[in-house]
Amino acid sequence: MATNLQLDDTLIEEAVRLGEHKTKKEAVNQALLEYTRRLRQLELFDLFGTIEYDEDWDYKAQRRVS
Numbered sequence: 001m002a003t004n005l006q007l008d009d010t011l012i013e014e015a016v017r018l019g020e021h022k023t024k025k026e027a028v029n030q031a032l033l034e035y036t037r038r039l040r041q042l043e044l045f046d047l048f049g050t051i052e053y054d055e056d057w058d059y060k061a062q063r064r065v066s
Contacts, residue, residue, distance in 0.1 A: 012024050021027040 007028075012027060015021070015027040015031060016024060019027055019030055021030065
């Protein structure tokens with residue numbers, strides 16, 4: 001999908017250089033990948049305290065079953 005964006009040239013050049021990318025497209029795709037991964041990680045924080053678990057569950061015994 002072709003997209004035209006007005007991006008900060010200095011920022012793009014820095015991302016290409018620091019990430020040792022060959023192209024601007026590669027740098028932008030990597031940045032978007034890292035951004036979406038980070039947002040997914042933040043979503044996990046919302047789950048803290050909402051999931052019930054069995055305190056008596058023996059996870060070590062579960063490993064021995066295989």
